[in-house]
Each structure stands twice: as C-alpha cells, then as structure tokens.
Amino acid sequence: MATKAIPTIVQLTGAGVSGAPVCRPCAPSGPRSVKDCLACEVRHLALCAALKPDELLSLERIVVGVALPAGKTLFSEGDKADALYHLTDGTMRLVKLLGDGRRQIMGFAFAGDLIGLGVRDGFSSSAEAVDDARLCRFPLKDLGRLFRSFPEMERRLLDTAQRRLASAQDQMLLLGRKSPMEKLASFLLDASARARTAGRPDNPVVLAMSRGDIADFLGLTVETVSRSFSRLKADKVITLPEPTLVRLVDLDRLEELAAGDNDND
Amino acid sequence: MATKAIPTIVQLTGAGVSGAPVCRPCAPSGPRSVKDCLACEVRHLALCAALKPDELLSLERIVVGVALPAGKTLFSEGDKADALYHLTDGTMRLVKLLGDGRRQIMGFAFAGDLIGLGVRDGFSSSAEAVDDARLCRFPLKDLGRLFRSFPEMERRLLDTAQRRLASAQDQMLLLGRKSPMEKLASFLLDASARARTAGRPDNPVVLAMSRGDIADFLGLTVETVSRSFSRLKADKVITLPEPTLVRLVDLDRLEELAAGDNDND
DNA sequence: CGACAGTTTGATGTGTTTCAATGGCCGTGG
C-alpha cells in the first residue's frame, strides 16, 4: 500500500552515494515513529502542526521518511502526483525545462516547506535536492482520510497554497518587469526573510544554491548574476566574504531596489 | 453583517456610468435568489457546483451580485481581503505595479473563474474589469461556515488553488525564459484553450484585452507584441481579420513555438 | 601539483526597448 511507491525513493537515496546523510528527525526511509514527529524541528511550520501530540499517532501509519542526496531528483515534471512532501532539512529547487534545455527554477524550498503543491495533471515541476535533504512523505491517497479526521489540516494546506500563489505572483512581477539589480535585491531580501522565519541566520545569509541556480530562478544568465553581485558589492550594499555568504549592509537601499521605485542606478 | 461590506461595491457599480450593464444571472447588486444560481451559465465551473440544487438555498443568504463596468477596479493590491469573487460574465485582469509605474498582469479571468485567491495579507494584486463584468461575491466570514456544511466546496477551492499555482508556474517559465514569439504563441494557445473549456468560440479567438494588456501580461512592450503579431501573420501562422480577432491557422507551428523546442525562427 | 567546477571579469553582438511617426477607428461636435 504505502510501501508500494517507496522503491523509487529507496533507489534514489541509495544511488551512488554511500555516505548519504542519516535523517535525524526522520528515519532515512521506512515508517516514522511518533517520537520523530515530536522531535521534529519544523513541526510548527507544517501540516503536522494541526495535530495535537496524541493525534500524531495517525501520522505514524502514513508518513515515511526520505533522505535525498544533493543533486538527486525527488520527482520529475509530469510524474503522476501520488504524494505530498514536507522538507524537514536541506534545500530543494523546483525546476521546469523548455524543449531545448532552457531552465527556469520556480522556487527554492527550505526546511519546513511543503513540496508537491501546484499539481495539474502530474507534478507541475521537477523537484531536485540542492544539498542533502530529508523529507516526510504523505501519500495522497491517505491524505483525504486524514483531512476528514482533521479538517484543520486541510485548512492549513489551503492557506499554504494561497501563500504560495501570492509568492508566485511576486515572482511573476520580478521576472516580467524588474531589472537584474532589482531582481537580485529582491532575491537576497527574500532569502534573508525566509531564513529568519525558519530560525536560521538571516544576516550573513547563506546561499545553498549556485550562481547558475540563482540565474535560472531570476530569468538571467550566470554572468549577469555575477556582475550584479559585484555591482552591489562595489556600491557597498552587500559584502561577499565567500560566494555563498552574503552580508546585507545597506538594507534600505536593498529594499528600495527591490521595490523598483528607485532612480535607476 | 454581510451588508456591511457592500457599500464599496455599490459605489463602484454606480461610479460614473449610468448605463452599467444589468447582471443577468446575478442581480446588479443586492442579494441573489436561488433562481439566479440555477440559471447561472457557469455554475458547473464554480464552487457552487459542489452544491445540489436544494442546497443552493445556503448561498442565497450569503452571495451578492456585483456589476462592474469596463475599466473599473474591484479591489486593489493590499486591500483587506474580505471576500472571494466568482466571475459570471466578462473579463478581468489581475494587476501588480512597481513603484515607478511599471505594470505586470498576473493573469486574466473569464466567466467561471474565481477571483481573490492568492491572499497573503491583503489581496496580492488589484482586480480590474477589462470589459463590463458581473460577479458573485462570497464574504470570507461566511465561507468558513459554508465549508463546514459542505466540505466538498473547500476541496474544490483547494483544487482550484492548485491549478492556479500550476498556471502561475507555466507563466514563470514563460516570463523568465521564452522569446517574444514563443510568449505570444503560448498566450494565443492558452486563450484558445480557455475559451474552449468555457464554451466560447475558440478558433477565431476573441481577445477582449488591448495590446498593452497583453504586453504587460507577457513582460514585453506594446511594440514588441505588435511586431510579434505581424510576424506570426507574415509567417502564415495566424490571420488577423481585426486586431481583436485571431484565427489560429497553423496550430502545429504554434505549439512548437510555445513549447520552445523550435529552430529559433 | 594538476584537473576540474564554479565564479568573476572582459570584449563583442544582438534582440528588445525606446523614441518617433503614421494610419485606422470611433465618438464628438461643428
């Protein structure tokens, strides 16, 4: 039943990486225990927050832990959507491709985020691990029953979908109308804000993804992203101790840029 | 209670236009009657489809009809979101603005579409009538109660939100990575497909919106949109009897363009 | 130490924007 779809996952976890990280709150694969849920660091962010501790038992029979090494694909665009995932640790990217290989990243997911929303027929995008990731898997066929028992869960899911839709619209504005500098400023502020709400350090922001990923998220080329970073650095808006570490120095200027009501340089 | 929020609407409908169109399925303003719902041409597309005819009585006490003349604003980005709307007739656009006036259209809504999804704090975008529009208004505060009585409605809403998220992702791919020709091809195919599912003529497609609206939807300028139309016409992919009327001639080529796996011209 | 992948920087090209002008349509008013 629930085990039927697991082989794919198991195959992924095991593929090519012997040192795959062991999932702390979740078992690397196989059923979870309630103890895991109680210890889960991001439980307050998730669907599970709709449940009281004693109700978590209902999850035990349904949820399966998944470990996904960096670079691996959880599911691909168009795959039959048979589960919803909750990212408990790591970073993932949601990717769409054009026929000739052009790539657009729909968004990044961090610990506490749901993955697998936005389904039309199959999954609307592929999900790939940026760094080593751990997830909890909720089979869709069990979800309906769960929602009937705990309507609060369904309400939270709807809320989440709404917030995701709002973010998607912000991104549409960014992609359609913002300049490279404005795009990067928006991206950095967003990354910082999300790190903050997730309880990770938000001022020197750690960027788990490569320049290429950022470019494909912002609708730019690697070179333009890199040049924009350099420009922000030259303008003393940020410092860049390492390529993956960004200190936001002039927040006002950054927000001015992101909002697009600036004197264009 | 429900009447508290109506004045805004009444003001809108009445503002500056004496010849505001009378809402056929919905009364121009004020409460609806069940008879209206039964006669509603787009009921099968809406939340209301979750209800059996005899259950529609529950709606009567909640839903209010709204008539909105072309060009008028239903709500603005950031407004407190106190209602969900169902467009029964006409066309609307969802708009976001940048500080300096740059505009991005998040999408167009046609008869049968829900408006007011994607709420974060307030509405995430403004909603404006492209042509004369009529809507049904569902106050949010009554919606919770309605969902408890008819869980099927909430499920439909979640489904709708998911499909909207998937469309938003398609649009992100378009905005970030497609060329003007590819953007326009995608737009025309989508317009045709949506007209078809709504039961409107889908091959000579009628475009209710201006070139400017299309430009702001596709992240282009009016001039580039116009040039792309001309190019498609010259390539015998479409004909353009009138600026608002597009006949799709070479569907294969159009789909090739939209998918982005083409030999770039 | 050398190979490699990722990042940055430089030089060049080009597709889209910007600026400008023309033509068509429609409603208004002479």
Place this chain on the structure above:
DNA sequence: CCACGGCCATTGAAACACATCAAACTGTCG
C-alpha cells in the same frame, strides 16, 4: 455630413541592456 481629436495598433530608426563568447581566477579534491 464631414472635420477633428483621442485612442489604439502598427511600423520604422536608433540606442542600449543583457546575452553571448572568451578568458582568467579561485578553491577543492584527487
């Protein structure tokens, strides 16, 4: 009835921002 003005769409010419092509630099891992 036609003249006029406004709005929208189209087309042309020019400028420029970002992409492309190319090379140097950095850090990492064998």
